[in-house]
Amino acid sequence: MADPIISVDGLTVEYEGKRVLESVSLNIEPGEVMVLVGGSGSGKTTMLRHIIGLERPTSGTVRVRGVDINRCSEEELMAIRRTMGVAFQECALFNSLSLEENIELPLQELTTLADPVIEIMTYMKLAAVGLGESGKLMPPELSGGMKKRAAVARATALDPEILVFDEPSAGLDPIVAAGLDELILFMKRAFQMTILVVSHEMASAFRIADRIAMLDCGSLLAVDSKDAFRKNANPRIRQFLDRVPDPITESPIVREHIRELAGLTGATK
Amino acid sequence: MKLLETVGSCVIQGLAYVGGLTMQSWSELRATPRLLPVLGKRGRWLTAMRQMAEIGVDALPIVSVLSVCAGFILAMQTGAVLRRYGALQYVMDVVGVGFTRELGPILTALIVCGRSGSAFSAEIGTMVVTSEIDALRTMALDPIEFVLTPKYIAAMITIPCLSIISNTFGILAGSAFMHITTRITLPMYLRYIYNTIELRDILTGLLKSVVFAGIIVNVGCMEGLRVKGGPDAVGRSTTSAVVRSTYLVIIADAFFTAIFYLVRMTGA
Numbered sequence: 001m002a003d004p005i006i007s008v009d010g011l012t013v014e015y016e017g018k019r020v021l022e023s024v025s026l027n028i029e030p031g032e033v034m035v036l037v038g039g040s041g042s043g044k045t046t047m048l049r050h051i052i053g054l055e056r057p058t059s060g061t062v063r064v065r066g067v068d069i070n071r072c073s074e075e076e077l078m079a080i081r082r083t084m085g086v087a088f089q090e091c092a093l094f095n096s097l098s099l100e101e102n103i104e105l106p107l108q109e110l111t112t113l114a115d116p117v118i119e120i121m122t123y124m125k126l127a128a129v130g131l132g133e134s135g136k137l138m139p140p141e142l143s144g145g146m147k148k149r150a151a152v153a154r155a156t157a158l159d160p161e162i163l164v165f166d167e168p169s170a171g172l173d174p175i176v177a178a179g180l181d182e183l184i185l186f187m188k189r190a191f192q193m194t195i196l197v198v199s200h201e202m203a204s205a206f207r208i209a210d211r212i213a214m215l216d217c218g219s220l221l222a223v224d225s226k227d228a229f230r231k232n233a234n235p236r237i238r239q240f241l242d243r244v245p246d247p248i249t250e251s252p253i254v255r256e257h258i259r260e261l262a263g264l265t266g267a268t269k
Numbered sequence: 270m271k272l273l274e275t276v277g278s279c280v281i282q283g284l285a286y287v288g289g290l291t292m293q294s295w296s297e298l299r300a301t302p303r304l305l306p307v308l309g310k311r312g313r314w315l316t317a318m319r320q321m322a323e324i325g326v327d328a329l330p331i332v333s334v335l336s337v338c339a340g341f342i343l344a345m346q347t348g349a350v351l352r353r354y355g356a357l358q359y360v361m362d363v364v365g366v367g368f369t370r371e372l373g374p375i376l377t378a379l380i381v382c383g384r385s386g387s388a389f390s391a392e393i394g395t396m397v398v399t400s401e402i403d404a405l406r407t408m409a410l411d412p413i414e415f416v417l418t419p420k421y422i423a424a425m426i427t428i429p430c431l432s433i434i435s436n437t438f439g440i441l442a443g444s445a446f447m448h449i450t451t452r453i454t455l456p457m458y459l460r461y462i463y464n465t466i467e468l469r470d471i472l473t474g475l476l477k478s479v480v481f482a483g484i485i486v487n488v489g490c491m492e493g494l495r496v497k498g499g500p501d502a503v504g505r506s507t508t509s510a511v512v513r514s515t516y517l518v519i520i521a522d523a524f525f526t527a528i529f530y531l532v533r534m535t536g537a
Contacts, residue, residue: 053406093401106409106410
């Protein structure tokens with residue numbers, strides 16, 4: 001078995017004394033699509049930010065292609081980042097640049113390619129996500145789905161080995177979201193990329209994933225193939241898959257406040 | 270004891286802030302060669318040129334009008350007092366020296382603080398909120414080099430230029446007052462000013478405006494980079510950028526004026 005391309009070991013993250021991730025360990029193999037799922041506030045995005053080296057953990061290690069990204073030199077980190085493409089939830093397109101210029105930016109800054117070559121590559125990247133004719137548009141002129149696809153085009157500009165998506169289908173209608181799923185699968189097939197997707201859309205996860213990992217309250221509950229994950233008996237995973245809401249706990253304070261508002265204070269004392 | 274702790278903590282926070290500004294300024298200075306024409310990366314200097322237009326050219330009307338008003342007000346106020354002693358000609362000294370050493374640089378700095386300092390903070394704060402700064406980092410591009418340094422270079426060049434323009438308009442406004450009150454002609458007025466102002470008056474004013482430029486651009490950018498949360502945090506950072514840079518500009522002005530005063534006294 002090949003060495004994992006991304007290896008997270010004992011990742012613990014605390015913000016102002018509050019533990020957000022608790023000793024999380026996860027290996028991602030080269031060429032696989034790993035979908036990280038979990039409820040809101042479960043620590044998915046925090047984990048992703050640590051994997052792409054935007055934040056430093058309280059303890060634990062994150063290795064990308066064998067390099068510990070929290071202890072390596074700045075040059076090594078830059079080299080690692082050039083092998084990763086990230087499509088953010090907010091798309092993070094530069095609003096002052098046209099779509100073409102957004103894609104050209106990493107090519108101009110990080111390669112020595114001639115301008116005509118960059119122009120052709122930019123067109124190819126945009127065409128691959130179905131935006132070949134929209135290069136002159138500015139980001140505010142794009143629809144939500146177009147922005148997401150443009151973010152994918154920019155993330156793949158340098159032909160990265162690893163592609164990372166944060167909530168790719170958030171805020172999109174089911175048809176556009178399905179189109180984005182197909183695009184992710186196309187990226188995997190065409191370029192043999194390793195893809196990490198953070199999502200809470202289970203339909204999308206089952207469509208694109210080779211393996212699914214689930215985070216809950218900062219801890220990793222399961223890492224399984226999608227079929228094994230679907231059959232997992234863990235009550236929290238079942239609740240997540242079967243869309244069962246958490247019971248609303250009846251707080252005595254809230255109950256008393258409602259009684260006060262209704263003018264019933266002291267009625268039962 | 271509680272008071273001492275509070276004062277101590279405020280001093281430490283203040284020093285940490287100034288330290289942060291200094292480190293940021295050093296990073297921008299190191300990245301500057303990569304934005305120069307010919308030496309720098311392709312086309313990057315154009316970004317600095319665009320910033321120069323925004324900070325400098327677009328501020329020309331407001332700097333000119335306010336400098337004319339300030340020059341005229343200064344001439345009228347000092348004229349009203351000096352007339353009593355038959356020393357109306359000294360209005361020209363006050364306006365000439367006052368503008369080159371003090372009013373030109375500080376007036377320009379305060380205008381740029383409100384106009385561009387807030388814009389830097391809002392722009393960078395929005396980039397933080399929409400993950401654009403994170404996107405740059407993940408693309409192995411340094412936000413300091415890519416976003417902050419063009420603003421730094423532009424401010425360092427345009428703010429001293431705006432100060433010179435402010436000096437010119439302020440002094441010319443003084444000539445209008447002198448012409449109305451004493452019928453002194455413009456060539457005579459300018460000759461008098463030429464004989465009154467020393468080169469070091471102009472140089473100290475320019476040195477101050479370079480320092481003010483550094484403060485405005487670094488505070489604006491730092492407040493933007495420190496944004497956490499949503500759009501409301503961007504609004505707060507904008508206010509904070511203007512307030513902090515105004516404070517620091519005036520404190521720096523007092524500091525430099527005191528230094529120059531002492532140098533003059535010991536030199537005299």
